[in-house]
Amino acid sequence: MRHKPHYGYYALPVVCSLSEAVIALGILTYLLISKLLGMLLTAFGAYTLAAYALSMLLLHQDRAAEFSDILELKGDELVLDAGCGLGKVAIGVAKNLKSGRVVGIDIWDRREIPGNSPEKAYENAEIEGVADRVEFRYGNVLAIPFPDETFDLVTCGSVLNNLSDEEKVKALREMHRVLKPGGRFLLIEPLRNLRGLFLFTPFGFWKLLSRREWEKLLKEQGFAVVDYHCCDGMGFFVCEKLSLIAPQKEARLL
Numbered sequence: 001m002r003h004k005p006h007y008g009y010y011a012l013p014v015v016c017s018l019s020e021a022v023i024a025l026g027i028l029t030y031l032l033i034s035k036l037l038g039m040l041l042t043a044f045g046a047y048t049l050a051a052y053a054l055s056m057l058l059l060h061q062d063r064a065a066e067f068s069d070i071l072e073l074k075g076d077e078l079v080l081d082a083g084c085g086l087g088k089v090a091i092g093v094a095k096n097l098k099s100g101r102v103v104g105i106d107i108w109d110r111r112e113i114p115g116n117s118p119e120k121a122y123e124n125a126e127i128e129g130v131a132d133r134v135e136f137r138y139g140n141v142l143a144i145p146f147p148d149e150t151f152d153l154v155t156c157g158s159v160l161n162n163l164s165d166e167e168k169v170k171a172l173r174e175m176h177r178v179l180k181p182g183g184r185f186l187l188i189e190p191l192r193n194l195r196g197l198f199l200f201t202p203f204g205f206w207k208l209l210s211r212r213e214w215e216k217l218l219k220e221q222g223f224a225v226v227d228y229h230c231c232d233g234m235g236f237f238v239c240e241k242l243s244l245i246a247p248q249k250e251a252r253l254l
């Protein structure tokens with residue numbers, strides 16, 4: 001049994017193989033075609049690896065997420081962590097609960113986190129002393145396996161940026177559906193801004209959304225952003241569930 005939790009290196013296989021391919025191409029170009037172009041390609045490959053290492057360092061993957069400043073919890077909430085991975089967010093929330101419980105769902109994609117599994121998430125919960133307050137189970141954010149209006153709080157950290165635009169909307173609608181009326185939603189996402197350009201590898205940066213784009217999307221899917229924090233390139237959007245009225249119905253009401 002480990003003594004320290006570890007929440008995994010996000011997208012490690014993808015970043016390493018892409019960076020290695022760029023470096024190998026750079027070396028070949030240097031030897032066979034152009035020294036200058038070869039050096040530029042190799043430097044770019046090295047930069048992507050350095051940006052990745054920096055982002056992982058800043059995310060402190062040996063610590064659960066800290067929410068006491070962001071979320072005021074009573075301690076009895078029923079919480080869903082959508083796309084929980086190895087439990088960084090779920091366990092961070094569970095630390096603030098007494099009689100409440102966090103259910104983490106994930107499809108346990110190992111390309112996103114090497115060794116991704118509920119067993120590893122439970123091991124982290126055990127080490128952090130919250131195993132009695134968490135439950136991890138298979139579940140897709142695009143079809144959340146819970147009835148409407150089940151949870152007081154839904155959290156979702158670094159999951160949506162990997163989904164297509166259509167899937168982002170579908171996932172947000174699902175999270176809206178399973179929240180109780182007036183329930184809260186915490187979305188945590190890496191942001192496309194100047195800081196993010198240096199923090200996140202160019203391979204992933206191009207598909208990130210800005211703060212304004214997330215706010216627009218959240219509003220369109222029935223969430224009011226009531227608080228916002230930014231830390232190390234990550235945006236924390238604290239939202240409240242509003243009732244989502246279908247556009248035709250809304251038009252008739254006006």
Ligand SMILES: C[S@@+](CC[C@H](N)C(=O)[O-])C[C@H]1O[C@@H](n2cnc3c(N)ncnc32)[C@H](O)[C@@H]1O
Nearest residue numbers: 010083084085088106107108109112140141157
């Ligand atoms: C970058 S990791 C973040 C994990 C965790 N939320 C955290 O903050 O450490 C993204 C996670 O989303 C999961 N994921 C991706 N698509 C998903 C889907 N459609 N439904 C559920 N989980 C998904 C992956 O398996 C992975 O565990």
